[in-house]
Amino acid sequence: MRSFALASVFLSLVSTAVCADESNLTKPLSSKFLLPSAFKPPQVFKNTNLVHVVNLEKSYPKESINVVIENTASSPQDEYYLPFTTRQMETIGALEVKDRKAPESGLFEVEAAEIDPESDTQYYRIRLPKPLAPKAQQTLGITYHFLSALDPLPATIQQKENQYLVYTFSAYCPSAYVTLKQKTEVKFPTTNVREHTVIPGTGKEPQSPQIQGTKYTYGSFGEVPAGAYEPVRVRYEFTKPLIHVSRLERDIEVSHWGGNLAFEERYTMTNRAANLSSGFSRTQFAQDAYYNPQSPAIKELKFPLRVGSLTPYFTDVIGNVSTSRFRSNKREANLELKPRYPVYGGWNYPFRVGWDADLKKFLRKLTTGDGYVLNAPFLEGPKQPEGVEYELVELRVILPEGATNVKYSTTVPVVSESITMHKTFMDTIGRTTLTLTSINVVDDLRDREIIVTYDYPFMAGLRKPLVIFSGVMSLFVAAWAIGSLDVAIKARSS
Incomplete structure (x- = not known):
């Protein structure tokens, strides 16, 4: 997978530019912009309410984040950063951002960032269409998926056996900003979930997950700091091909x-x-x-x-x-x-x-x-x-x-x-x-x-x-010329 990503970077550098009046708005991997090695996203936003949905109904995980962001700075802001691990950056695809309250307004500009290659945290930069005023709020709808992220367990089965897949994610949605309230919903293809991580309740927060058929809900959680991570591992039946x-x-x-x-x-x-x-x-x-x-x-x-x-x-x-x-x-x-x-x-x-x-x-x-x-x-x-x-x-x-x-x-x-x-x-x-x-x-x-x-x-x-006409005419002319040649052998005159 990484070799394809690197190859794509190389291709983009040597390719001939093609003008586009309105090209795609998501620019992953090959169009990274550089950031200082010690870069940390400025704490100019906070997530007031966030719902993270992990959909495992297909052979690849699809995730969506619906979040209400608020500008906590004293000046308008238009750059919102979304963190991912290096492995996720190699396998992530089609990250798109819209305004949840006005989806008809189109996609926001999204671009991958590149910082210290030794760091395990990389970022996507989301540009808001208009700078968000101080204390103003906006609702973002973020969607993306990962390739080769589901692993069969056991890795080998009999021809008649059912297949089970494993997926690992965080109960706290990865964020570069403080989140005041959030929950993570997991949608499975069936109710046959053999294993899942249980998070004990603390104070007013109940034990997670709450189970309703094929939907497991982690949270809701209270205030969570930026960069918080709570690993969750699930193993579920998926008797279909990948x-x-x-x-x-x-x-x-x-x-x-x-x-x-x-x-x-x-x-x-x-x-x-x-x-x-x-x-x-x-x-x-x-x-x-x-x-x-x-x-x-x-x-x-x-x-x-x-x-x-x-x-x-x-x-x-x-x-x-x-x-x-x-x-x-x-x-x-x-x-x-x-x-x-x-x-x-x-x-x-x-x-x-x-x-x-x-x-x-x-x-x-x-x-x-x-x-x-x-x-x-x-x-x-x-x-x-x-x-x-x-x-x-x-x-x-x-x-x-x-x-x-x-x-x-x-x-x-x-x-x-x-x-x-x-x-x-x-x-x-x-x-x-x-x-x-x-x-x-x-x-x-x-x-x-x-x-x-x-x-x-x-x-x-x-x-x-x-x-075609010239070729056919040339063929006829060549045939006529060859046919006009006198190739007869004549006796030499004395």
């Missing part, structure tokens, strides 16, 4: 002449679930399938595509040897894939999938000039009940040959961007290609879009027909 995509390469190819938008995705997929303690039994799997029990194996993948998608294809490293089904009508376009074997914990499954779509549904021409606007999903992929996490996503938008003035906008966090040339059949200079790299992405972001604007002059559109 789908982890270490690398996703997604191509979106625009063809003006064909009126087609071609998608292709190449996956390097792993199941992080508990490994099998003995060999896989196909007979046992067939017997269990009759009763359709929950299993930590990946049995199938479902791709809900955009309406109008067509001609899908699917191959793995051996070929198209898996079962697939595609349903397309006016209301849906669903592609269902079944790997040729169930993917159990620790097993890998590299494959690729692609499909076409009508370009008119994704592209429009501006009323003036030679500009075009492409609006397509940044991430699609399988939509599973247990969720899917992506360690590295590389998106390539391959535009027509001759496209210029490329700009993009997306709310998916991007750590590097570049513009290159991609040569395909009958190209001359190559097609303009916008490449974006994201890390620590989950399928909660699968409906986010990328908007790409570019100029495509009329003469650039004639480039390929002229190349």
Whole structure:
């Protein structure tokens, strides 16, 4: 995981800058700003009320913080710091902040900070849209998730055994400021929680957690100082796969002449679930399938595509040897894939999938000039009940040959961007290609879009027909020239 983060930092430094009128607002890892090694967030805020929610219903933990902050300084303030450990900074993804009372106002600017590398505490800096006046309050809604944060215990199980996961967090929400009142809610996928940390009550505070079905509540707690930490460890049943995509390469190819938008995705997929303690039994799997029990194996993948998608294809490293089904009508376009074997914990499954779509549904021409606007999903992929996490996503938008003035906008966090040339059949200079790299992405972001604007002059559109015409004419001229040669052997005149 750390190697991907460092690689992303390097990519961002060497990449070609791409202008964006309104790019993503969260800038993790690669866009860190430097802080002094002895930095401590100024104590200019206090949290008057905080609710921390830890959601463990999917194969990755998703956390949210709803907090009312108050400016305790004598001057307006607009920088709020959020602390995380070094390990969390490597695995955190899509940290977003909104005003809870006005979510329609959009996302706040969020940026990762870098201080002494030996320190185990790092920070995200949240910039408020407007400086908060002294004694004024504002309600923040903060959401984020962690990758590879759930560990099976035991690490190996029998094929028919249930799987249990372990997650460790703090009952006190990590904060760089004093918190007057707070509680932490934990949401489990089932009521089968084998182990959980119990915090004894003190004074007026009752023992934690309070249990209501699948929800465990730690607190509420009274005043807690900045940086306070109360470790909590939970172990719960999760009999589903932990789908982890270490690398996703997604191509979106625009063809003006064909009126087609071609998608292709190449996956390097792993199941992080508990490994099998003995060999896989196909007979046992067939017997269990009759009763359709929950299993930590990946049995199938479902791709809900955009309406109008067509001609899908699917191959793995051996070929198209898996079962697939595609349903397309006016209301849906669903592609269902079944790997040729169930993917159990620790097993890998590299494959690729692609499909076409009508370009008119994704592209429009501006009323003036030679500009075009492409609006397509940044991430699609399988939509599973247990969720899917992506360690590295590389998106390539391959535009027509001759496209210029490329700009993009997306709310998916991007750590590097570049513009290159991609040569395909009958190209001359190559097609303009916008490449974006994201890390620590989950399928909660699968409906986010990328908007790409570019100029495509009329003469650039004639480039390929002229190349084909010139090539065919050259072939005819060459054939005529060769046919006109007199290669007959004649007798030498005396």
